Structure formats: C-alpha cells, structure tokens
Amino acid sequence: MITAVHRKTRSWALPLICLGAAVLYAWKIGDGQFGNTYYSAAVKSMTGGFTNFLFGSFDPYGVVTVDKPPMALWPQAFSVLIFGYHGWALLLPQVLEGVAAVFLLHRTVRLWAGENVALLAAVILALTPVTVIIDRGNNPDPLLVLFLVAAAYALTRAVEGHRKWLWWCAFFVGCGFLTKMLQAWIIVPALVAAYLAGTSGPLRRRLLDVLGAGLVLVGSSFWWIALYDWWPGAKPYMGGSGDGSAWDLVFGYNGFGRLSGNGEGGGMMIMRSGQQTMSSFGGDPGPGRMFNDLVGGQISWLLPLSLLVLAVVVVTRSWGDARSRAGWVLWGGWLLVTAAVFSFAGGIWHPYYTTAMAPAVAAVSAAGLALLWRHHRRTALPAAIALSAAWAFVLASRDTSFHGWTRWAVLGTAAAAIAVLLAGRSRWALAAGLVPLLLTPAVWSYAAAQSTSSGTLPAAGPATGPTPGPMPGPAAAPGGPQPRMVLGGGGDGGAKLSDEQQRILGYARENGTEIALAVNSEAGTVASFIIGSDATVIGMGGFGGRDDTPSVAQLDRWLAEGKLRFVLSGRAAAAGPPRSPVQEERRRWIEQHCTVVDPSAYGGRAAPGARPGDGPVRLGGADTLYRC
Structure with a gap:
C-alpha cells in the first residue's frame, strides 16, 4: 500500500512542478510590460511582411535586422498574429518554452538516473533565479535552453542504442545556433564525449556516427545564414555585422568577438580608452566571475555542490556503467565547459547568459545528492550541505x-539536517537537507515573479546592483554621472512614448511621406516609436547606432525619391565615446541636408537656450526634429 501511494504521489509530482514553474514564469506578465523592447519592436515589424518575418527586421520598413537570427522571435510573431500585439502575447512563448524545458529535463534525467533524481532536477531548474527572470522576458535564451535540453534528451536516447537520435541531437543544437548562434555550440564537446563514453562497438563506427551528426549540425545551423547571404531580392541589412552579411555576424560581433572582445562589428562599441568593456556587465573575466556580486545570485547557489559532486565522482570512480558514465560526462561536461567559456569571455557578456548552465547544474546537483546519500551519507553529504x-x-x-532573513534560516536548517544525518536516525534527512539548498533561490525566484518586467538586462535579486562602471554608449560621458545597472528591471521597459515624442511623431506623420520618421539614435529610442504607433519609423545604425544602414547613399536616394522628410536626432555635439565613421557620415549628412523644425510647429518645447539651426547634431539622445 505504501509503495502504491508513493507511486501515485510521484505521478502527480511532475505536473505540479510544471504548474509551479508556469505560475512563476507567467505571474503578472499581463501588466503591460514589453520585456526587451529591442526584440518587442522587431516582432511587431516582423508581422508586417514576409521578408521582415523571415529575416527578423527591426523596423517596419525593412532597413535593418536584429543582431541575431530570428528563430527566437518567430514564436513571438506567431503569438502576436494570433492574440494581437500585447505585452503578454510577446512573453507567453517564453513561458511555454521555460515550462517545456523543465518537463524535458525531467524526462532526460529520468532515463539516466531514475524518477526521484529527475523530479529533483526539475525542481532545481524551475527554482533557479536567473531562469525564472529570463523566462519572464523575451530574450532568446528560453528557447536556446529548450533546444539544448532537447539535444541532451536525444543524446541520452542515442546512448541507449537508438543511434538515429544522434542526428536529432545535432538538429536541436543547430536550432539553438539559429537562436543564439555560437553559444549553442558550447556544449558540443560534452555531447560528443558523452556519446563516445556511453556507446560500445568499434571506434570507427562511433566516429562515423559523430561525423554524420556533424553534417546534420552544419546543415541545421547554417541554412538560414546561407539563405540570407544568397537571397536574391531586397532584404534588411544584417544588424551587428561589419559588412552586411550574416556570416560576418556569426563569426564577428556575435561569435569570436564575444570571446575576445575584438570583433564587435557594427552592433555595439566597446570602450577601451576608459578601461571599460561590455563584459563588465558581468564583472571582469576570470575564474571568479560565476561567483561575483553581479553573477553569483543568478546561478551559483548550487555550483559549489555541483563541483564537489563531480570531484567525488572522479576521485572515487563512482560513475557506474557505460550509460551512467555517459550521463556524468554529458551534464558535467556541459557545466564545466559552459562555466569556463562564460568565465573567461572578454567580449560582450551579460549575467543572464548563465541560464544556459541551469539544466546542467540541476542534473548534476540532483544526481550528486542521490549519489552522496547512497555512498557518503555521513561524510561527503553533510559537507556538501554545509558548503552550500x-x-x-x-x-x-x-x-x-533583500530577503536577508533567509541567510539565518539557511544556517539553522542546515545545522539541523547535518545533525540528523550524522545521527543516522531519519530516512527524511535528505529531504531536510534540501531546505537550506533551495530556500534562498526559491525566495529570490518568488521575488522575481513579482517583478513587472525582465527588461533588457534581466537579473534576479535586489532592484539595483553594483555599478560596473561607465556604460558604453553616448549617454556615458567620461567624468559625468553614469547609468546604473538595474537588476530585475521594472516598468514597461521604455515602451511608451513621451508626450513630446507623440507630438513629434504626429507632426511627422501629418507632413511626412512614405517613411514617417527616421530616428538617429540607438535602437532603444527607436523601439518606443515602433511599439507605440503604427507609423513607418526607422532607426539609423541598428542596435547601437553604428551599423552602416541606412547609408548616406541610401539617404540620398530616399530624399531624391521623396520617401524621407523628417529625422529625429540630437542637437549639439556631446562628449563621450568616439563615433564610428558611419555615424560621422550620417551626422554630416543631416547637417548638410536638414534644418531644425521650430518646436512651436508641433506644440513642443525647445531645449533651454537652443535656437533653430544651432550647432551640429549629436548621435544619441534624439530630441530635436529636423526637416530634410
């Protein structure tokens, strides 16, 4: 009877875990937030035409794409087409992707380590703070994680003897590549090593299997890249690239540039003269990055436990048979390789990227606790609980x-659990030991679920965090006030137009032509106009304002054809990071072809001390309307 009840309870456990994850991820997403407005604007533009949809155009006129392949934006576009353009319609696909990842992680770990371990792994993933906050937004990471977990599932099936699943594994990684490019390939060494370690037969046959999967990986990764670069008709410029090609984006700004910091492309400038790089959003590169003030609270709660478990498995050689060994290689390799790449990446790197480590942390921690319970109940297990x-x-x-009370609760429950373990008097000692391991991450995840937006740089934890230093971009002038890095975000992510912006846009629509307004600023400013209206608004320069689109030649053609009349830009030159050559060219073009519109024409307010026609324009901080 006890066994029957136990099995019946376990049958309900996974649905309850998935339901809990859905509540955490979906709570309050209908409160008007738009997540990362850069992607939200693109999704709206993508629903306006086939090539916009296919290539992920940021603006409705098809001038420039987002700086990634559009795989993650396609589900959002379908959701908007079905439900209309609302914040919750944009965020719903990521909620579903996050819940699906929890479910699929359970099914994968169950094949490797059994039902109880799989349920615990699902709980850990669902309660990882960075996973909760990222699944409440519209960045590409939720879909990336789902594809990587799907690849792990397929690899696990392949190790069981179903070799064709290895092709599915490669296909899912390729889909991850088209979601966030080379980041998806980080786990490939772990997948290959796990397959070779967990399968039998001649080495030549296994290597041929891997080679065949490699061909599938290349095809599923690069078909969209080839489609864009070889597209015969009109298409948006590839945002973030140095030469307008998808190939350059993959291996430049969004590829090796993320590792070295030397391939930023046109998408975002990295300041070097000020000893500051975009990697500072996650702290300086090095072995301690996963544990620092900016990243530690996102993912590192169970990292010490995971590293201890892997050390115990290696030292004691307790990895079991070939199939079990493959699981340890898969999840341990995933964790170690990803942590190493993230720790030492010298280019643009954000703390929320660590959600890609969460499935591996969950699997290793859950399987490790079970292993320590079976073989090291009074030695390594109490040490693991104390360390965590x-x-x-x-x-x-x-x-x-920020919920500082949990630190004392963690110490108290850990002491009690360790005492019970050492006394050896309770079969529930392991369950008690889970409380100090999961208490604070659970509280942080609950707090993340109460936030109204994940924003552009989503992060769980306190509302504000340490200032990493000057942020690259026109708003960060040396020696002046510096923007703070907001953790957790709030509000609507800047999706609403101010009254002044609405007046400017209304005037431009009434007096403009085919392109109602061109905004000479970074994409964050442009996104508000796209989200907040149905006007044909374009941005100049892509995400960071540094892409060579629209080019000066294109601006000349638009002006000659009567397609462009109004540009919204800045008024005076500003101190700050140096402009790129293409930004300078656009600045000069505006100076030569455009004049300031008197704010009284649209009922606006003039800047203090400003006169129509004053000075050269400034890139960023677009606040002045020009007629060209």
Whole structure:
C-alpha cells in the first residue's frame, strides 16, 4: 500500500512542478510590460511582411535586422498574429518554452538516473533565479535552453542504442545556433564525449556516427545564414555585422568577438580608452566571475555542490556503467565547459547568459545528492550541505535588505539536517537537507515573479546592483554621472512614448511621406516609436547606432525619391565615446541636408537656450526634429 501511494504521489509530482514553474514564469506578465523592447519592436515589424518575418527586421520598413537570427522571435510573431500585439502575447512563448524545458529535463534525467533524481532536477531548474527572470522576458535564451535540453534528451536516447537520435541531437543544437548562434555550440564537446563514453562497438563506427551528426549540425545551423547571404531580392541589412552579411555576424560581433572582445562589428562599441568593456556587465573575466556580486545570485547557489559532486565522482570512480558514465560526462561536461567559456569571455557578456548552465547544474546537483546519500551519507553529504549553506549565507549577505532573513534560516536548517544525518536516525534527512539548498533561490525566484518586467538586462535579486562602471554608449560621458545597472528591471521597459515624442511623431506623420520618421539614435529610442504607433519609423545604425544602414547613399536616394522628410536626432555635439565613421557620415549628412523644425510647429518645447539651426547634431539622445 505504501509503495502504491508513493507511486501515485510521484505521478502527480511532475505536473505540479510544471504548474509551479508556469505560475512563476507567467505571474503578472499581463501588466503591460514589453520585456526587451529591442526584440518587442522587431516582432511587431516582423508581422508586417514576409521578408521582415523571415529575416527578423527591426523596423517596419525593412532597413535593418536584429543582431541575431530570428528563430527566437518567430514564436513571438506567431503569438502576436494570433492574440494581437500585447505585452503578454510577446512573453507567453517564453513561458511555454521555460515550462517545456523543465518537463524535458525531467524526462532526460529520468532515463539516466531514475524518477526521484529527475523530479529533483526539475525542481532545481524551475527554482533557479536567473531562469525564472529570463523566462519572464523575451530574450532568446528560453528557447536556446529548450533546444539544448532537447539535444541532451536525444543524446541520452542515442546512448541507449537508438543511434538515429544522434542526428536529432545535432538538429536541436543547430536550432539553438539559429537562436543564439555560437553559444549553442558550447556544449558540443560534452555531447560528443558523452556519446563516445556511453556507446560500445568499434571506434570507427562511433566516429562515423559523430561525423554524420556533424553534417546534420552544419546543415541545421547554417541554412538560414546561407539563405540570407544568397537571397536574391531586397532584404534588411544584417544588424551587428561589419559588412552586411550574416556570416560576418556569426563569426564577428556575435561569435569570436564575444570571446575576445575584438570583433564587435557594427552592433555595439566597446570602450577601451576608459578601461571599460561590455563584459563588465558581468564583472571582469576570470575564474571568479560565476561567483561575483553581479553573477553569483543568478546561478551559483548550487555550483559549489555541483563541483564537489563531480570531484567525488572522479576521485572515487563512482560513475557506474557505460550509460551512467555517459550521463556524468554529458551534464558535467556541459557545466564545466559552459562555466569556463562564460568565465573567461572578454567580449560582450551579460549575467543572464548563465541560464544556459541551469539544466546542467540541476542534473548534476540532483544526481550528486542521490549519489552522496547512497555512498557518503555521513561524510561527503553533510559537507556538501554545509558548503552550500555557507555559500547561500554569503550570497544573501551581500544585500541584507533583500530577503536577508533567509541567510539565518539557511544556517539553522542546515545545522539541523547535518545533525540528523550524522545521527543516522531519519530516512527524511535528505529531504531536510534540501531546505537550506533551495530556500534562498526559491525566495529570490518568488521575488522575481513579482517583478513587472525582465527588461533588457534581466537579473534576479535586489532592484539595483553594483555599478560596473561607465556604460558604453553616448549617454556615458567620461567624468559625468553614469547609468546604473538595474537588476530585475521594472516598468514597461521604455515602451511608451513621451508626450513630446507623440507630438513629434504626429507632426511627422501629418507632413511626412512614405517613411514617417527616421530616428538617429540607438535602437532603444527607436523601439518606443515602433511599439507605440503604427507609423513607418526607422532607426539609423541598428542596435547601437553604428551599423552602416541606412547609408548616406541610401539617404540620398530616399530624399531624391521623396520617401524621407523628417529625422529625429540630437542637437549639439556631446562628449563621450568616439563615433564610428558611419555615424560621422550620417551626422554630416543631416547637417548638410536638414534644418531644425521650430518646436512651436508641433506644440513642443525647445531645449533651454537652443535656437533653430544651432550647432551640429549629436548621435544619441534624439530630441530635436529636423526637416530634410
């Protein structure tokens, strides 16, 4: 009877875990937020035409794409077509993707380590703070994680003897590539090593299997890249690239440039003269990055436990038979390789990228606790609980105003669980030991579910975090006030137009032509106009304002054909990071072809001390309307 009840309870466990994950991910997403407005604007533009949809155009006129392949935006576009353009319609696909990843992780780990371990892994993934906050937004990472977990599932089936699943594994990684490019390939070494370690037969046959999967990987990864670069008709310029090709984007700005910091392309400038790079959003590169003030609270709660478990498995050689060994290689390799790449990446790197580590942390931690319970109940297991509790205490102590009470609760419950373990008097000691491991991450995840937006740089934890230093871009002038990095975000992500912007846009629509308004600023400013209206608004320069689109030649053609009349830009030259050559060319073009519109024409307010026709224009901070 006890066994029957136990099995019946377990049959309900996974649906309850998925339901809990859905609540965490979906709570309050209908409160008007738009997540990352850069992608939200693109989704609206993508629903306006086939090539816009196919290539992920940022603006409705098809001038420039987003700086990634559009795989992650396609589900959002379909959702908008079905439900209309609302914030919750944009965010719903990511909620579903996050829940699907939790479900699929359970099915994968169950094949490797059994039902109980799989349920625990699903719980850990669902309660990982960075996963909760990222699944509440519209960045590409939720779909990337789902594809990577799907690849792990397929690899696990392949190790069981179903060799054709290895092709599916490669296909899913390729889909991940078209979601976030080379980041998806980080786990490929772990997948290959796990297959070779977990399968039998002649080495030549296994290597041929891997070679065949490699061909599938290349095809599923590059078909869209080839389609864009060889497209015979009109298409948007590839945002973030140095030469307008998808190939350059993959291996430049969004590829090796992310590792070295030397291939930023046109998408975002990295300041070097000020000893500041975009990698500073996650702290300086190095072995301690996963544990620092900016990243630690997102993913590192169970990292010490995971590393201890992997060390125990290697030292004691307790990896089991070939299939079990393949699982340890898969999940341990996934964790170690990803952590190493993220830790030492010298280019643009954000803390929320660590959600890609969460499935591996969950699988290794869950399987490791089961292993320690079976073989090291009074030695390594108490040490693991103590280590995890001590680290949770450190993380919670970094800002005691944000649920700081949990650090004492963690210490108390850990002490009690360790005492019970050492006494050996309770079969529920392991369950008690889970409380200090999951308490603070669960509280942080609950707090993340109460936030109204994941924003452009989503992060769980305190509402504000340490200032990493000057942020690259026109708003960060040396020696002046610097923007702070907001953790958790809030509001609508800047999706609403101000009254002044609405007046400017209304005037431009009434007096303009085919292109109602061109905004000479970074994409964040342009996105508000696209989201907040149905006007044909374009941006100049893509995400960071540095792409060579529209080119000066294109602006000349539009002007000659009567397609462009109004440009919204800045008024005066500003101190700050140097402009790129294409930005300078556009600045000069505006100076030569455009004059300031008197704010009284649209009922606006003039800048203090400004006169129509004053000075050269400034890139960024677009606040002045020009007639060209």
